[in-house]
Amino acid sequence: MSNSHRMTVREMARLAGVSVATVSRVFNGTGQVSEEMRQRVLESIKAHGYQPDHRGRALAARRHNAIGLVFPGLAGPYFGELIQGFELEVVQSQAAVHILCTHMRSDSDEQVIEMARRVDGLAVLGGTVSDDAVLRLAGALPVVVLAGKGPGAVPSIRAENHDAMRALTTHLLETHGLRDLIFVGSPDGSPDISERWDGFRAAHRDTGRAQRRRPVRAALRQEDGVQVATQLLKRGPLPQAIVCANDETALGVLVGLLGAGVRVPEDVVITGFDDVQMAGLVAPALTTVRQPIRELAAETARQLLRASTDPPQSRLLPTELVIRRSCGCAGARNTTGDPARRDP
Amino acid sequence: MSNSHRMTVREMARLAGVSVATVSRVFNGTGQVSEEMRQRVLESIKAHGYQPDHRGRALAARRHNAIGLVFPGLAGPYFGELIQGFELEVVQSQAAVHILCTHMRSDSDEQVIEMARRVDGLAVLGGTVSDDAVLRLAGALPVVVLAGKGPGAVPSIRAENHDAMRALTTHLLETHGLRDLIFVGSPDGSPDISERWDGFRAAHRDTGRAQRRRPVRAALRQEDGVQVATQLLKRGPLPQAIVCANDETALGVLVGLLGAGVRVPEDVVITGFDDVQMAGLVAPALTTVRQPIRELAAETARQLLRASTDPPQSRLLPTELVIRRSCGCAGARNTTGDPARRDP
DNA sequence: TTGAAAGCGGTACCAC
DNA sequence: GTGGTACCGCTTTCAA
Numbered sequence: 001m002s003n004s005h006r007m008t009v010r011e012m013a014r015l016a017g018v019s020v021a022t023v024s025r026v027f028n029g030t031g032q033v034s035e036e037m038r039q040r041v042l043e044s045i046k047a048h049g050y051q052p053d054h055r056g057r058a059l060a061a062r063r064h065n066a067i068g069l070v071f072p073g074l075a076g077p078y079f080g081e082l083i084q085g086f087e088l089e090v091v092q093s094q095a096a097v098h099i100l101c102t103h104m105r106s107d108s109d110e111q112v113i114e115m116a117r118r119v120d121g122l123a124v125l126g127g128t129v130s131d132d133a134v135l136r137l138a139g140a141l142p143v144v145v146l147a148g149k150g151p152g153a154v155p156s157i158r159a160e161n162h163d164a165m166r167a168l169t170t171h172l173l174e175t176h177g178l179r180d181l182i183f184v185g186s187p188d189g190s191p192d193i194s195e196r197w198d199g200f201r202a203a204h205r206d207t208g209r210a211q212r213r214r215p216v217r218a219a220l221r222q223e224d225g226v227q228v229a230t231q232l233l234k235r236g237p238l239p240q241a242i243v244c245a246n247d248e249t250a251l252g253v254l255v256g257l258l259g260a261g262v263r264v265p266e267d268v269v270i271t272g273f274d275d276v277q278m279a280g281l282v283a284p285a286l287t288t289v290r291q292p293i294r295e296l297a298a299e300t301a302r303q304l305l306r307a308s309t310d311p312p313q314s315r316l317l318p319t320e321l322v323i324r325r326s327c328g329c330a331g332a333r334n335t336t337g338d339p340a341r342r343d344p
Numbered sequence: 345m346s347n348s349h350r351m352t353v354r355e356m357a358r359l360a361g362v363s364v365a366t367v368s369r370v371f372n373g374t375g376q377v378s379e380e381m382r383q384r385v386l387e388s389i390k391a392h393g394y395q396p397d398h399r400g401r402a403l404a405a406r407r408h409n410a411i412g413l414v415f416p417g418l419a420g421p422y423f424g425e426l427i428q429g430f431e432l433e434v435v436q437s438q439a440a441v442h443i444l445c446t447h448m449r450s451d452s453d454e455q456v457i458e459m460a461r462r463v464d465g466l467a468v469l470g471g472t473v474s475d476d477a478v479l480r481l482a483g484a485l486p487v488v489v490l491a492g493k494g495p496g497a498v499p500s501i502r503a504e505n506h507d508a509m510r511a512l513t514t515h516l517l518e519t520h521g522l523r524d525l526i527f528v529g530s531p532d533g534s535p536d537i538s539e540r541w542d543g544f545r546a547a548h549r550d551t552g553r554a555q556r557r558r559p560v561r562a563a564l565r566q567e568d569g570v571q572v573a574t575q576l577l578k579r580g581p582l583p584q585a586i587v588c589a590n591d592e593t594a595l596g597v598l599v600g601l602l603g604a605g606v607r608v609p610e611d612v613v614i615t616g617f618d619d620v621q622m623a624g625l626v627a628p629a630l631t632t633v634r635q636p637i638r639e640l641a642a643e644t645a646r647q648l649l650r651a652s653t654d655p656p657q658s659r660l661l662p663t664e665l666v667i668r669r670s671c672g673c674a675g676a677r678n679t680t681g682d683p684a685r686r687d688p
Numbered sequence: 689t690t691g692a693a694a695g696c697g698g699t700a701c702c703a704c
Numbered sequence: 705g706t707g708g709t710a711c712c713g714c715t716t717t718c719a720a
Contacts, residue, residue, distance in 0.1 A: 008696090008697055008698085009699090013707095018706080019706065019707040019708070020698080020707085021700075021701095021706070021708080022707075024698065024699055025700090027698095028699085030699090031705085032705055033706085037706080051461060052697075053403075053697050053698075054697095056403060056699085056712090057699080058399040058403075058698095059399040059403050059697080059698075059699095059713065060711080061699070062399075062712070064399065066462075074424040074427065074428065075421050075424045075425075076419075077419050077420065079424065080417075080418040080423065081419075083418065084417050084418065084447065087444070088445070091445075091455060096459065097444070098440050098443075099427070100435065100441070101428055101431045101432070103428065114438075117397075118440055221621075226622070252625075255599060256625075258602060258603070278596075281567050281571070281596075283604065352713055354713080354714095357691095362690080363692075364691085364713090364714080364715090365692080365715080366690065368714065368715055368716080369715095372715085375716085376690090378689060381690080396713075396714065397714070400712075401713080401714055401715080402696095403696045403697065403712085403713080404695080404696055404713080404714045404715040405714085
């Protein structure tokens, strides 16, 4: 029991009266071992609480049994879900999760490269690491870009952004007949946001409506949304609709405007993107696009975990338009977006 | 240059025309090396882009150069800040961060124990791992309990909760003359919350006011707060004040009540705990207690990083009462709480 | 100062 | 089937 302190294969072998090779074979279930030996060794292993040392195994097997996740730093539910989805999948496979926050630091590329030397595979959130660094990394170990497009042939796991945002925007333009929409988010901030911005513009083009306003640049946290609300109120007449790049910002804008006495959706329409849990709970409930956040992360983890035998493949997961009250609709119905499909 | 693929100490030694021992000494700056050798080796190292393998080092040095962080799973800004504060400190020390979310799984103790075999030190969020498991772990490697009290002699890094919550509650009872307060949060959910609940009760005892309501059990996320609001509205007359165990819940309650047309603080007072960024931005701004979240995490990381030479010490960091508008105060002034002090 | 060699803990090949 | 042994890549005595 318990005295697993200085317990090594050699020590186990001695105690069980067998060779180290046999102990290793039994523990790993590899090679041929007679049932008799097997039982003897297993008992001894259990009795002495032997657990092979990760360092020795890693060295011998030339792998770390760990995979890394790189993200910008986290605040709200989006990153929370992402991390949990990732971690759950990795831990279930008996591997370890390393994390690295870039914090928008300038030297983060080097730190990512350093981290890459300690893991068997790397998941990088879109927009957190330079294309150049991603390409270099991909030459050294399996890399998957999560929520973004990888440079070159680097595979990526992402959700359908463009068409979903186009559908959402078209809903506002056509169904609600709105003319004056504003986009909140930084198109050059991350690949996801960039695609959503493109979808927003595409909807205007498709329907032949002029796009009057330039996007309001804002980071993706709820507090950034509050500040956008303040800014919009100060700037003059509100637009008819505020199309936010993500839910957290939208919730911030909503809170900010409601606090100032603006009625939603009567005075102004607000929409989000992600469908985080809060989106369905606020009043008015947020019209948004549902994105399978945990599944994106889980799929990324799975691809990396089996990367030694099976090179990662790009995936585009479907999203779904979720109509609620904040756009002016009375009830709550769903419109299904694109089905799952592979990247070209 | 780049060809760091199969570059080992032995290969470097051959290329530089020296022994592996010398390469190791030069790289690590240990032992005595003549300046001439030193230069020759350094050049060669740079020229061939040699980087020692972490696995080999770990095995030889009998350490992992990694530390672990165990938390329940994350959603909002509180855990986000915690993780970032921790990660920043660890990465600056060239070490790696392993994470494990318990997800409230029943088998999480085993997973924590498994994780402990891959790191040199472990930070455990209060309430995520059983006391029994924490004690076992502490016998095998340095362990620090973050935001909670460790069992036995296990050191902990936490913020002052009890007196701060007592001060906040007293403010409501005395300054605002409120009588009917309700506490939102699960006293048995985590050590932090338990202490805040005790402070809430202490304030009632101190001032000789009866405590009329039982706590509303709720998890700590914003969405849980929204549901609490719904529940309170359904249940009958609102209390005079809703004292939430943390800001995220308070923000949810606030959003929920405002959405239902309740005026804050006129109809009901709401307070939080943590002082996350949103707390100061909502309308009305939230009266709360400021807690140095990042610093708690950073201090925990620092203690673990130097644990091999310097056993971790318990720390109690100060908190600060932050009076804003949601309690009914007009302006916004601060009252300083307890100064920093050591745990007994 | 420098180098040869013995580990660190496991794995796996190669004989018996 | 089983055991001896040579690695995996690096650090660190111990001699020279």
